Amino acid sequence: xxxxxxxxxxxxxxxxxxxxxxxxxxxxxxxxxxxxxxxxxxxxxxxxxxxxxxxxxxxxxxxxxxxxxxxxxxxxxxxxxxxxxxxxxxxxxxxxxxxxxxxxxxxxxxxxxxxxxxxxxxxxxxxxxxxxxxxxxxxxxxxxxxxxxxxxxxxxxxxxxxxxxxxxxxxxxxxxxxxxxxxxxxxxxxxxxxxxxxxxxxxxxxxxxxxxxxxxxxxxxxxxxxxxxxxxxxxxxxxxxxxxxxxxxxxxxxxxxxxxxxxxxxxxxxxxxxxxxxxxxxxxxxxxxxxxxxxxxxxxxxxxxxxxxxxxxxxxxxxxxxxxxxxxxxxxxxxxxxxxxxxxxxxxxxxxxxxxxxxxxxxxxxxxxxxxxxxxxxxxxxxxxxxxxxxxxx
Amino acid sequence: xxxxxxxxxxxxxxxxxxxxxxxxxxxxxxxxxxxxxxxxxxxxxxxxxxxxxxxxxxxxxxxxxxxxxxxxxxxxxxxxxxxxxxxxxxxxxxxxxxxxxxxxxxxxxxxxxxxxxxxxxxxxxxxxxxxxxxxxxxxxxxxxxxxxxxxxxxxxxxxxxxxxxxxxxxxxxxxxxxxxxxxxxxxxxxxxxxxxxxxxxxxxxxxxxxxxxxxxxxxxxxxxxxxxxxxxxxxxxxxxxxxxxxxxxxxxxxxxxxxxxxxxxxxxxxxxxxxxxxxxxxxxxxxxxxxxxxxxxxxxxxxxxxxxxxxxxxxxxxxxxxxxxxxxxxxx
Numbered sequence: 001x002x003x004x005x006x007x008x009x010x011x012x013x014x015x016x017x018x019x020x021x022x023x024x025x026x027x028x029x030x031x032x033x034x035x036x037x038x039x040x041x042x043x044x045x046x047x048x049x050x051x052x053x054x055x056x057x058x059x060x061x062x063x064x065x066x067x068x069x070x071x072x073x074x075x076x077x078x079x080x081x082x083x084x085x086x087x088x089x090x091x092x093x094x095x096x097x098x099x100x101x102x103x104x105x106x107x108x109x110x111x112x113x114x115x116x117x118x119x120x121x122x123x124x125x126x127x128x129x130x131x132x133x134x135x136x137x138x139x140x141x142x143x144x145x146x147x148x149x150x151x152x153x154x155x156x157x158x159x160x161x162x163x164x165x166x167x168x169x170x171x172x173x174x175x176x177x178x179x180x181x182x183x184x185x186x187x188x189x190x191x192x193x194x195x196x197x198x199x200x201x202x203x204x205x206x207x208x209x210x211x212x213x214x215x216x217x218x219x220x221x222x223x224x225x226x227x228x229x230x231x232x233x234x235x236x237x238x239x240x241x242x243x244x245x246x247x248x249x250x251x252x253x254x255x256x257x258x259x260x261x262x263x264x265x266x267x268x269x270x271x272x273x274x275x276x277x278x279x280x281x282x283x284x285x286x287x288x289x290x291x292x293x294x295x296x297x298x299x300x301x302x303x304x305x306x307x308x309x310x311x312x313x314x315x316x317x318x319x320x321x322x323x324x325x326x327x328x329x330x331x332x333x334x335x336x337x338x339x340x341x342x343x344x345x346x347x348x349x350x351x352x353x354x355x356x357x358x359x360x361x362x363x364x365x366x367x368x369x370x371x372x373x374x375x376x377x378x379x380x381x382x383x384x385x386x387x388x389x390x391x392x393x394x
Numbered sequence: 395x396x397x398x399x400x401x402x403x404x405x406x407x408x409x410x411x412x413x414x415x416x417x418x419x420x421x422x423x424x425x426x427x428x429x430x431x432x433x434x435x436x437x438x439x440x441x442x443x444x445x446x447x448x449x450x451x452x453x454x455x456x457x458x459x460x461x462x463x464x465x466x467x468x469x470x471x472x473x474x475x476x477x478x479x480x481x482x483x484x485x486x487x488x489x490x491x492x493x494x495x496x497x498x499x500x501x502x503x504x505x506x507x508x509x510x511x512x513x514x515x516x517x518x519x520x521x522x523x524x525x526x527x528x529x530x531x532x533x534x535x536x537x538x539x540x541x542x543x544x545x546x547x548x549x550x551x552x553x554x555x556x557x558x559x560x561x562x563x564x565x566x567x568x569x570x571x572x573x574x575x576x577x578x579x580x581x582x583x584x585x586x587x588x589x590x591x592x593x594x595x596x597x598x599x600x601x602x603x604x605x606x607x608x609x610x611x612x613x614x615x616x617x618x619x620x621x622x623x624x625x626x627x628x629x630x631x632x633x634x635x636x637x638x639x640x641x642x643x644x645x646x647x648x649x650x651x652x653x654x655x656x657x658x659x660x661x662x663x664x665x666x667x668x669x670x671x672x673x674x675x676x677x678x679x680x681x682x683x684x685x686x687x688x689x690x691x692x693x694x695x696x697x698x699x700x701x702x703x704x705x706x707x708x709x710x711x712x713x714x715x716x717x718x719x720x721x722x723x724x725x726x
Binding site: 069070074075076077078080081084085087088089101102105106108109110113114125131166167168195196 | 424425427428431525528533534535536538553554555628629630632634635674675
């Protein structure tokens with residue numbers, strides 16, 4: 001009898017290891033490969049693939065399958081449909097990715113209803129993570145960069161004008177910046193919101209020029225739009241008119257700097273990541289990126305959000321041994337910390353499931369013949385999303 | 395195919411779409427949300443067929459009504475807390491009918507290119523309103539937080555789309571029945587008359603303008619209902635329900651299936667959406683190319699759309715087996 005039990009339990013144990021050896025964790029990965037800022041999607045995917053390649057061996061035989069889908073830019077309808085299909089047809093364990101806020105918002109009910117943990121690797125409107133208890137964010141919020149930016153700017157300048165894209169993150173950036181700027185004694189001369197797609201920059205820039213503020217704060221969703229802003233800023237001579245350009249880091253996004261040229265020199269921004277940062281973790285990350293994708297390629301903030309997003313997923317798989325029970329996965333996500341991210345120490349705030357990180361003041365300078373965002377000082381340490389903190393106090 | 399003189403009894407082939415839909419429900423449970431989407435676009439295409447195919451009103455602005463219906467249902471739920479599915483449908487139908495009547499009364503006094511530009515302008519204006527009035531519509535972020543309470547208090551809208559599929563199917567069936575009644579009525583005959591020769595219809599004393607406004611309103615109502623269905627199934631409304639793109643898409647779907655033949659509106663969306671779904675998975679960036687090639691072939695070689703091909707084949711076969719009828723076939 002005893003022998004039989006022993007044999008049975010041994011067989012069971014064998015069967016269990018056999019199952020775990022073949023375990024596959026499926027990740028439904030939705031990002032933008034086409035449409036507005038379609039160039040950002042590949043940064044996200046490359047970062048995830050790079051991290052997976054580096055840490056495949058730590059997974060204890062659990063396979064990770066990445067199912068990639070194109071949401072065609074800010075297209076919430078499409079994103080929602082893709083998420084639903086990934087959950088229902090492909091039975092993914094996790095959802096991940098998403099460049100644009102509207103898309104993340106539209107996917108929230110799917111994550112909640114299907115109980116699928118959803119790792120947001122870019123979309124930065126503060127309110128997103130409140131929309132589903134199954135969301136966690138490894139990127140940033142616009143308040144995290146815009147609020148310290150406003151605090152810093154209010155000490156140096158008296159008047160400001162804000163120009164933002166007319167959608168969630170733009171509204172956040174405008175509110176965060178002007179709140180801090182006015183609290184610090186500055187005066188907002190005007191706030192203008194421009195259409196998300198194909199705005200006529202010249203008209204807006206002219207309006208700013210006529211108002212003669214000390215600084216112009218710009219938020220646009222990075223990518224090629226950032227270069228368009230830079231070109232129009234210089235073409236209309238706002239710099240010569242004595243107006244200083246500042247913003248969250250989207251406006252000097254690392255991968256577009258070579259396309260912007262010298263007009264970007266001296267632009268000051270506050271952001272959580274620069275490819276030019278000198279901490280060793282970042283140097284290793286950039287080196288690995290260049291080795292994998294070519295010497296002329298540079299990672300950007302989208303890449304680092306996705307890289308850390310892959311890290312949180314890999315760590316969860318390790319901790320749960322590939323058994324991705326949604327609630328246990330979320331519990332793990334909530335207490336996750338990474339002191340060695342390329343952007344410095346980061347963690348997840350257990351209450352809000354949002355990222356906690358440092359914010360740096362950077363200036364575009366020429367480093368070794370190429371433009372780079374050089375970190376000047378740390379303006380905020382271990383900063384939680386300010387918007388959520390203000391909401392609590394209300 | 396249509397008109398007053400045709401036999402109005404429902405032929406056995408006309409039951410085929412409904413049988414297919416029933417089989418789809420049982421055989422492909424994982425594709426039901428895609429199926430619901432197809433049904434919605436069939437309804438939308440059907441509404442366009444009424445004005446384009448039967449009344450000859452060329453429009454690039456049909457998404458105005460689709461979008462208005464979608465936003466009406468969405469705003470009712472997300473802003474005013476009205477979550478009853480049928481109330482949302484009724485409100486969407488009402489709003490779209492109103493817009494259809496008002497704009498129709500103005501723009502249907504014009505013809506051809508002027509008319510085309512006016513329809514385009516109307517949907518562009520609505521798009522801009524939806525974009526700017528973000529307190530109501532959510533702007534470019536879209537309108538989230540739309541909820542639909544369980545149908546009749548029993549059937550919840552589930553993640554697999556079972557309820558959504560059947561619900562859309564029932565609405566589509568009702569719409570199909572109405573459309574069929576219209577096109578086989580004397581009124582329907584009058585519409586095809588206006589399409590083929592408006593001057594002659596005037597000459598025999600038909601109130602051309604009012605007939606057109608009427609059908610435009612009916613069509614707008616149906617498009618609004620389709621929009622509301624999309625909102626309810628997605629529980630979300632985005633800006634992409636308005637503007638040139640959805641208007642163009644639905645036109646392409648209808649042309650693909652066959653214009654002015656009722657069931658073209660059934661075939662077009664099925665082919666278009668299935669092809670799109672398959673291609674988009676393999677070539678996320680180039681799927682439009684495939685659709686383009688398909689459309690070129692249909693326009694060049696099958697003037698009557700995909701259904702037109704079947705007609706040609708049938709005529710060929712009939713003339714082959716019964717030489718006598720060949721004279722009639724070629725006289726067409």
